[in-house]
Amino acid sequence: MLMQAIMRTILNCKSSVDMKEQPIDQLNLSCLRKGQTGMILGIHAPDGTRQRMQSMGLRTGHEAEVIRCSRLGPMHIRIGSVHLIMRRRDAARVSISSHQ
Amino acid sequence: MKRLAIVGMPNTGKSTFFNRLTGSSSRVGNWPGVTVELLSARVVLGSEGVEVVDLPGIYDLHGFSDDEQIVRDFLENNPVDLIGVIVNATQLEHQLPMALQFCKLGLHPIILINMIDEADKLGMRIDVDALAEGIKCPVRTLSARHGTGFIEARDAITDIISTSSPVPLRELRQNLHADDELVKYSESLTSRCVSAPSRVVREMTERIDRFLLHPVLGLPLFFLTMFLVFQAVYTLGAPLQDLVAFLLDAFRGWALEPLATRLPAGLYGFLVDGLYDGVGTVASFVPVIILFFFFMAVVEDSGYLARAAFLTDSLMARMGLDGRGFVMLLMGFGCNVPALMGTRVMRSRSLRLLSMLVIPFSLCSARLQVFIFITTALFSPREAPLVLFFLYMASFASAFLTAVVFGKRYRSDEPFVMELPPYRPPVLKQVLLRGWHEIHHFLRRASTFIITGVVLVWLLTHYPEGSTPGGAGTYASMVGQWLAPVLNPIGISPDMSIILLFGFVAKEIVIGALVAMTGLDGGALAGYLATQMDTVQAISFMLFVLLYTPCLSTLATQLSESRSWKFTAYSLGWSLALAWAASFTFYQTARLLGY
Numbered sequence: 001m002l003m004q005a006i007m008r009t010i011l012n013c014k015s016s017v018d019m020k021e022q023p024i025d026q027l028n029l030s031c032l033r034k035g036q037t038g039m040i041l042g043i044h045a046p047d048g049t050r051q052r053m054q055s056m057g058l059r060t061g062h063e064a065e066v067i068r069c070s071r072l073g074p075m076h077i078r079i080g081s082v083h084l085i086m087r088r089r090d091a092a093r094v095s096i097s098s099h100q
Numbered sequence: 101m102k103r104l105a106i107v108g109m110p111n112t113g114k115s116t117f118f119n120r121l122t123g124s125s126s127r128v129g130n131w132p133g134v135t136v137e138l139l140s141a142r143v144v145l146g147s148e149g150v151e152v153v154d155l156p157g158i159y160d161l162h163g164f165s166d167d168e169q170i171v172r173d174f175l176e177n178n179p180v181d182l183i184g185v186i187v188n189a190t191q192l193e194h195q196l197p198m199a200l201q202f203c204k205l206g207l208h209p210i211i212l213i214n215m216i217d218e219a220d221k222l223g224m225r226i227d228v229d230a231l232a233e234g235i236k237c238p239v240r241t242l243s244a245r246h247g248t249g250f251i252e253a254r255d256a257i258t259d260i261i262s263t264s265s266p267v268p269l270r271e272l273r274q275n276l277h278a279d280d281e282l283v284k285y286s287e288s289l290t291s292r293c294v295s296a297p298s299r300v301v302r303e304m305t306e307r308i309d310r311f312l313l314h315p316v317l318g319l320p321l322f323f324l325t326m327f328l329v330f331q332a333v334y335t336l337g338a339p340l341q342d343l344v345a346f347l348l349d350a351f352r353g354w355a356l357e358p359l360a361t362r363l364p365a366g367l368y369g370f371l372v373d374g375l376y377d378g379v380g381t382v383a384s385f386v387p388v389i390i391l392f393f394f395f396m397a398v399v400e401d402s403g404y405l406a407r408a409a410f411l412t413d414s415l416m417a418r419m420g421l422d423g424r425g426f427v428m429l430l431m432g433f434g435c436n437v438p439a440l441m442g443t444r445v446m447r448s449r450s451l452r453l454l455s456m457l458v459i460p461f462s463l464c465s466a467r468l469q470v471f472i473f474i475t476t477a478l479f480s481p482r483e484a485p486l487v488l489f490f491l492y493m494a495s496f497a498s499a500f501l502t503a504v505v506f507g508k509r510y511r512s513d514e515p516f517v518m519e520l521p522p523y524r525p526p527v528l529k530q531v532l533l534r535g536w537h538e539i540h541h542f543l544r545r546a547s548t549f550i551i552t553g554v555v556l557v558w559l560l561t562h563y564p565e566g567s568t569p570g571g572a573g574t575y576a577s578m579v580g581q582w583l584a585p586v587l588n589p590i591g592i593s594p595d596m597s598i599i600l601l602f603g604f605v606a607k608e609i610v611i612g613a614l615v616a617m618t619g620l621d622g623g624a625l626a627g628y629l630a631t632q633m634d635t636v637q638a639i640s641f642m643l644f645v646l647l648y649t650p651c652l653s654t655l656a657t658q659l660s661e662s663r664s665w666k667f668t669a670y671s672l673g674w675s676l677a678l679a680w681a682a683s684f685t686f687y688q689t690a691r692l693l694g695y
Contacts, residue, residue: 049515055160056517057194059283068313073414074423076313076520081191083302083520085410087417090515 027098029064029077030091037065038096040079045093057082058094101142102150102261103179107171107202108186109195110157111521113214117186117244118154119533121254138174139537145258153178161201175207179266183209184257189219189226189241193290196235200282203237208264212253216241218522224296231293245527305403305522312404318411326430329399333391333434340387348380374558379551386539388465392434393535396442401526401534406518413516419500420507422446422516425455429499432462436650440657448514456658457510457671458502460650463495466607467650471642473611477626478638487639491646498647498678557605561598576601590644590683591637600644606651636695640687647679 032038040062043050057079058064067076067083074085106121108114122141139154155174156167185202187195192213202209213226232239240256242249312321356372363371399405409423416426424446432439439459446452463471471491475484560576567573579601580594587597603610614625633641649655649672659668 045515046513049513051160051162053515053517055198056519058517068309070313070315070318070410070414073412073417074410074516076410080193081296082194083522084517085406085413085520086515086517087413090517093515 026095028092029066029094029096030075030088032064032066032096032098034066034068036098037063038098039063041095041097043094049093053090053094057084064094064096102148102181102264103153103266104150104182104184104257104261105153105155105174105180106184106186107155108157108214109159109188109198111519112157112186112188112195113244114157114186115154115534116527116530117184117212117214117242118152119530120244120247120250122152138170145254146262148258148262150261159198161198175205180207181264181266182257182261183207184212185209186212186214186244189213189215190222190224192226192294193287196286196290197283200235200286203235204282206267208260208267209237210253210257210260211235211237211239213239213241214244217243217246217248222297222302224294227293227295231289234289234293245524245530302522308523309407312407313410318407322408322411325399325404329395333388333395337388337391340391344383344387345380348376348383352376352380369562370555370558374562375551375554379554386543389435389438390535390539392431392438393539394531396431396438397531397534398526401524401531403521403523406520409518410520417516419503420511421455421458421503422451424518425451425458428455428459429462432459432464434465436460436462436464436654437657440654440661443661448512450510451512451514453662453667454503454506454510454512456662456667457506457674458499460654460658460671460675461495461499461502461647463492463646464607464650467646470603470607470610470645474629474638474642477629478633478635487642490639491642494643494682495646498682502674502678554605557602560601586680589688590680591633591640591687592644592683593632593637596632596641600648603645604649604652606653607645610645636687636690639690640683643686644679644683647682648676 026041027038029038029040040058040060042060043053043058045053054060059079062079065078067078069075074087075091077084077086077091106114106118118139118141122143138156141152143150143152153174155171158168158171160168161171162168183202185199187199199209199211211231213228216226219226226241228239228241238256238260240249240253242253244250312318314321352372356376359372360368405424405427408427411423412426413423416422425443428439428442431442436459439462440456443452443455443459446455471488475487479487557576560579561574563575564573567577576598577594580597583597584594587594587600592600599610599614614629629638655668655672658671659665662668
């Protein structure tokens with residue numbers, strides 16, 4: 001029962017968005033499944049965090065592809081030649097426009 | 101003396117280049133304006149003596165992490181004649197913006213495009229001349245791992261540094277401000293100068309990851325790997341440890357014992373029984389630590405550690421730690437000291453402090469030695485493994501409890517975003533050099549601390565004059581009496597509490613200290629222990645030993661890594677309190693239940 005509740009919380013991307021600053025209504029990176037891609041529109045996070053995520057490769061206008069998702073853990077994302085692992089909570093900060 | 105600073109993003113082979121340029125002559129040292137020690141080395145380039153400094157790997161010169169601050173602080177306070185910016189050839193579009201930031205500072209950088217061999221294999225072509233013209237500074241390509249292009253790159257550095265001079269620091273400080281335009285310019289530049297297949301596929305890495313990051317098999321494979329690493333360290337380490345102990349003993353018999361007739365008894369006892377034996381015991385653990393670093397360097401250089409973080413992150417996230425913290429906790433089961441040093445990969449200070457608070461509860465090999473001795477002495481062969489298993493569980497439980505209790509205090513908002521580098525076969529020379537740096541650092545720091553501790557314990561158990569060494573009337577037994585009100589409620593007798601003093605220095609000394617104190621060894625010592633404590637007292641004693649503090653080296657490492665007396669004292673206080681509470685609960689409950 002508990003496991004199911006946890007799974008539901010994590011798989012439902014809207015409710016997994018833990019954002020106090022700005023609620024995201026649009027599609028975000030954590031909603032994508034394995035093999036799907038999306039164009040990065042922006043990062044919704046405090047300045048320091050945003051700059052850090054951008055400098056690691058999550059730049060506006062670039063295309064992000066989900067290589068793999070562990071069921072409860074982080075996602076494996078590719079942006080160009082850069083491969084990143086990131087938590088869903090953080091992926092949820094990245095808004096994207098989808099074109100599968 | 102000219103100065104060359106090496107900068108670059110993590111995973112660009114920055115340290116590999118530094119090692120190739122400087123050999124093994126490097127040392128860690130302090131710098132004006134910078135709170136951490138940085139690796140540097142002096143080399144001769146052309147006719148010029150040049151000091152090369154390896155700065156931490158960063159993703160952004162204007163970012164907010166500790167490492168990024170360190171690089172800025174260094175550049176603002178130390179004149180630099182030339183900056184070598186190492187970039188990864190396979191990720192130019194990602195890495196060029198930071199290189200451009202350095203150009204903008206007017207620091208006369210040279211751009212060193214590393215891993216050119218990997219880019220070749222992926223079918224990428226880089227127009228170096230166009231790139232050099234576009235960013236208006238010299239560019240060279242090389243492979244620091246294999247040495248291709250290294251000589252040319254070094255010659256270029258030699259040429260430039262002979263004529264360049266440092267930028268005035270005041271000018272530099274003005275230039276250290278944000279610049280968004282660079283990213284756009286960098287994108288247009290890479291699209292002009294770099295031709296790559298439309299989708300770069302890391303074929304080999306992807307194929308390995310399909311196994312190692314498998315949703316079901318990934319974790320078991322990881323635990324199997326770690327188990328094999330531990331096995332290798334201790335299978336290879338144990339005979340080496342015996343060898344060192346044997347050599348130290350032989351040297352003692354051959355060179356030191358004859359001195360007994362020439363030196364006054366007190367001085368001889370202090371130098372040989374105290375200092376030499378004490379330091380020797382600790383020295384015999386050096387081979388295990390070297391092996392440990394060696395294997396961890398292999399695991400880390402290969403890129404597997406990033407995978408381990410991926411696999412364990414979901415578990416650790418619930419305790420306010422992350423995947424890297426788990427890897428370090430596991431390393432702590434070998435030895436806490438390298439595990440504490442390993443937390444350097446974490447960027448957020450509070451996350452690092454929380455990990456460093458948790459690691460000392462890992463039941464390290466030295467504590468295991470004590471527990472095996474006591475359980476064999478006091479428990480039946482059927483009970484002994486159960487008691488050991490209980491102690492391992494207590495170790496995990498305390499680590500998790502600590503993480504949960506202090507998760508709020510050391511809360512970090514840092515996003516868990518980590519680069520997943522491709523697998524690379526480790527290069528032996530690089531692994532050995534890294535092991536050497538680590539062990540050098542360990543010995544330099546640990547030696548003073550361990551010598552002080554050993555001397556102190558020897559004095560406590562041998563003075564005042566005329567008391568039986570290790571027996572009644574010594575300062576140590578006075579401390580034992582003094583501690584009695586605290587230790588009686590957890591079932592530890594004043595005699596045994598002296599042992600806790602020894603254990604404070606290093607758990608390795610505990611059994612040896614018992615031998616010295618009682619004059620018994622082997623079966624006789626086991627018999628003596630059985631008269632000193634019953635099984636409930638023994639478990640309570642071992643629980644206390646497990647939790648109260650790992651050893652002086654661990655404390656020293658916590659201090660040097662956190663650079664905070666307050667944090668170290670805090671950590672010590674918490675583990676002492678937790679140890680007492682755990683032993684008290686266990687001992688009193690067992691007694692209440694009539695055991």
